[in-house]
Amino acid sequence: MIDLQQLVRTNIRALISDVDAKAEQTERDAQHIMLDANENPYNKPLNRYPSDNQAAVKEELAKLRGVTHREIFLSNGSTEAIDICFRIFCQPKIDNVVAIEPTCELYRRFARLNDIEYRPVLLDDSFQLSATKLLKACDRHTKLIWLCSPNSPSGNILNITEVEKLLKAFNGIVVIDEAYTDFSRLPAFRERLSEFPNMIVLNTFSKAWANAAIRLGVVYAQEAIIDIFKKVSNPYPINQLTQEQALDVLKHRYDIEDWIKILLLERKRMMLAFESLACCEKVYPSNANFFLAKMKDAQSVYNYLCQKGIKVRNCSNLSLCNNCLRITIGAKAENAEILGILRYYKPTK
Structure with missing residues (x-):
C-alpha cells in the first residue's frame, strides 16, 4: 500500500x-x-x-x-x-x-x-x-x-x-x-x-x-x-x-460508437494505402486515431503537403522517429484527398 x-x-x-x-x-x-x-x-x-x-x-x-x-x-x-x-x-x-x-x-x-x-x-x-x-x-x-x-x-x-x-x-x-x-x-x-x-x-x-x-x-x-x-x-x-x-x-454515445467504427475502418484503409506509396518505407501498428509512417524523406513530404494545404505532424525531431510523419485519421473525403495528392508526390533532388 x-x-x-x-x-x-x-x-x-x-x-x-x-x-x-x-x-x-x-x-x-x-x-x-x-x-x-x-x-x-x-x-x-x-x-x-x-x-x-x-x-x-x-x-x-x-x-x-x-x-x-x-x-x-x-x-x-x-x-x-x-x-x-x-x-x-x-x-x-x-x-x-x-x-x-x-x-x-x-x-x-x-x-x-x-x-x-x-x-x-x-x-x-x-x-x-x-x-x-x-x-x-x-x-x-x-x-x-x-x-x-x-x-x-x-x-x-x-x-x-x-x-x-x-x-x-x-x-x-x-x-x-x-x-x-x-x-x-x-x-x-x-x-x-x-x-x-x-x-x-x-x-x-x-x-x-x-x-x-x-x-x-x-x-x-x-x-x-x-x-x-x-x-x-x-x-x-x-x-x-x-x-x-x-x-x-x-x-448520444451511440453516435460516438458509430464514429469510432468508421474511423477504425478508415485507419485500416489509410495504413494499407500508405504502405503502397513510393515515398513511404514503413507504417507502424496503431491502436489510436492516427498512425506513424516512416518516410524516405519526411521533411520533403511534409513541405509538399503543407503547400497543398494539408497539415500532418513531422516527428523527425523525436527519439526513434527519424523521418516519421504522424497522420491523423480524418473524414473519408479528407483521407482520400491526402492519398490522391501523395500519389503525385515526387521527391526533390
Whole structure:
C-alpha cells in the first residue's frame, strides 16, 4: 500500500488538512435565495456560478465507465490534469519524474513549468517499454512515472504485463494517459482502479468523443487521490456550458460508437494505402486515431503537403522517429484527398 501522505507535497498536505470551504457549494443548490457569492441576479441561468462538483456529468460517466462518481475528477482538458499531478506530488527543485520516450510532449513541458527534473527512458525499436529500465531510472525523489497507452506518436498499446510490474513495484504514482484508448477495443486500465491505489488514469472528451472545443478532461483514480485533486483545484473549475455539452454528448454515445467504427475502418484503409506509396518505407501498428509512417524523406513530404494545404505532424525531431510523419485519421473525403495528392508526390533532388 502507498502512503499518500508521504507522496503529497508538504504545502499541499497542509492545504488539504484545512476545513474544506468547497463543502458549502453543495448547500447552495438547495437554497431558494442565494446572496452569498456576489452574483448578479439578472441574466439567468448564466448569472450563477456553475456546479462545483459537476455531479450530473460524473454520474453519467460513472454509469458508462463502470466506476463510482467518487473516482472521477473533471479538469479543463487533460493539460490541467497533468499540471495538477505535478503540483500535488512534486516538490520543485527536489523531486523528479520518469517517463517513456518518445511520448506526449506535454509531460516534459509541465515538468519544466513546475521546475521538476524530467527523466526520459527510451522505448525499444517496437516502441515498447521495459519496467526494469523505468524503475532503474527512479530514486527516492521520483514521485511520478508517466505512461501513455496507446502512446503518441507511435500509436501502440504498451505491454500490459510491463505496466502491471510498474504499478506493483513503484512506490510512487503511475499516471497512465488513455486519451486514445477508445480506439483500441482493448481493456483499459481505468477498469482496474480497485487493484492499484497508486494509479491515475487520464481520459479526455477531445478524441473519440469529438469534443475538443469544450476542453474537458477526466481523471480516474481511487477516492483518496480524487479527494486531493478536488481540494487543490480552482473554484468552479468546469463552466456550465461545458457541463451541458458533456451531458448532451453522453446521451448520444451511440453516435460516438458509430464514429469510432468508421474511423477504425478508415485507419485500416489509410495504413494499407500508405504502405503502397513510393515515398513511404514503413507504417507502424496503431491502436489510436492516427498512425506513424516512416518516410524516405519526411521533411520533403511534409513541405509538399503543407503547400497543398494539408497539415500532418513531422516527428523527425523525436527519439526513434527519424523521418516519421504522424497522420491523423480524418473524414473519408479528407483521407482520400491526402492519398490522391501523395500519389503525385515526387521527391526533390
